[in-house]
Amino acid sequence: xALPLMDPWLLDDPEAAVPALIELGQPAEDExxxxxxxxxxxxxxxxxxxxxxxxxxxxxxxxxLERGAHDSRMPPLLPLPGRR
Numbered sequence: 001x002a003l004p005l006m007d008p009w010l011l012d013d014p015e016a017a018v019p020a021l022i023e024l025g026q027p028a029e030d031e032x033x034x035x036x037x038x039x040x041x042x043x044x045x046x047x048x049x050x051x052x053x054x055x056x057x058x059x060x061x062x063x064x065l066e067r068g069a070h071d072s073r074m075p076p077l078l079p080l081p082g083r084r
Contacts (some may be wrong), residue, residue, distance in 0.1 A: 010049060
């Protein structure tokens, strides 16, 4: 399942995008990882992505979340699993 143009959706309407991505589950995680949404230049996209992945993310999301956790442009949103 391809989810094209995810970045504009996350940027323009994150309050609608995040619950919809959570509802989609695994296909949404796959597309967020594929599109490297956690590496997006816009903090709104990174923040919305992190909120969605907090709920649906698996081990394949960890590289992007790790990057986001150490990105000075990213506000702290969530602790990574096994870290306090």
